[in-house]
Amino acid sequence: MMGVPVMNEGLYEAYALKYGSTTTTKASKYYRYEAYADPDVTVQLDFYFWLVRNSTRTVLIDCGFDAERASLRGYRQETHPLELLARRGVDASQVDHVVMSHMHFDHIGNLCLFPNATFSVGRSEFDFWTGAFADRDFLGHSGEREETKTVVELAKDGRVRLVDDTAELFPGISVTPVRGHTPGLLITEVATASGDLVFASDAIHFYEEMTLDRPYWVFHDLEGMYQGFQLLRDKQARPRTQIVAGHDPAVMAMFRTVDESCVDLTAARSMEVALRSPSTSCQPVKKPAQPGEKPLRRDISYAVNLRCAAAVFHISTRGKARFMRISCAVPLRRDSGIFLP
DSSP states (O other): OOOOOBOSTTOOEEEEEEEEEEEEEHHHHBTTGGGGTOOOEEEEEEEEEEEEEBSSOEEEEOOOOOHHHHHTTTOOOSSOHHHHHHHTTOOGGGOOEEEOOOOSTTTSTTGGGOTTOEEEEEHHHHHHHTSTTTTSHHHHTTOOHHHHHHHHHHHHTTOEEEEOSSEEEETTEEEEEEOSSSTTEEEEEEEETTEEEEEEETTOSSHHHHHHTOOBSOOSOHHHHHHHHHHHHHHHTSTTEEEEESSOTHHHHHEEEEETTEEEEEEEOOHHHHHHOGGGOOEEOOOOOOTTOOOOOOOEEEEEETTTTEEEEEEEETTEEEEEEEEOSOOOOTTOTTTOO
């Protein structure tokens, strides 16, 4: 089902397009995870880009990683981005604009596929990746030189808009630079007939970064990352506003399924369905028992807080209760009619 583009110039359809996934652990993805005294668990990390369109324009937020370059990092592209767009009736030549949320490899790997598009990126983001320190191991490991060169060439051709502050790109689409994960990541706000969507991209990879105030392990500015969390919480508090996280598999469970790689972000699913989704489940990481250590009892029950839509594991060990929060979705409110079933 391709859908009929919205006719109102300032309102849009919006889709999350999943082109890959990987399995990882929380301890490897959260900064100083050991400080939380939570058991480590395996989690799924999904790779998305986002399609926003109406009858006037077609806009992408990011465009995914290049299959060949990402394979050298151990990641596999499950579906080519152009195939995902074709399923929605979009040809690469029809894409009018691409928002580069930030210049990491998994977000700007396919810019050259869109011959008629213009682009936007945060000025501070562009300045860093074209500056003297982008090749430092602990700063530039998530970037690709060839992709940075592509952005520079597009800028020379006059096709890149550098964003300094909150700016309206088109009616109903605005961007705001935030510090934290990178020097100038853009969050994108989009108006739809069902409410406002805030595409966080990697300002939060997983929803619990925002709900539990837990930084991701890759950051340029730790204070800026916390400020980004607060900014997103403030936006989430607005009526009829929904945050879309950058890599959380919960996104595929929270919204109406279009196909196995696409969800309609303007149509929420029931929370019961979202919590039953296998993609949002987590498994304890098995570690060898230390000498004299008693094995962890696998006495697990679930509680669900529908206000924050977070599954909570209750784990009993040595007669003491411990809790481990597993983010399944984002804070929901009863005044947010399209997002709370």
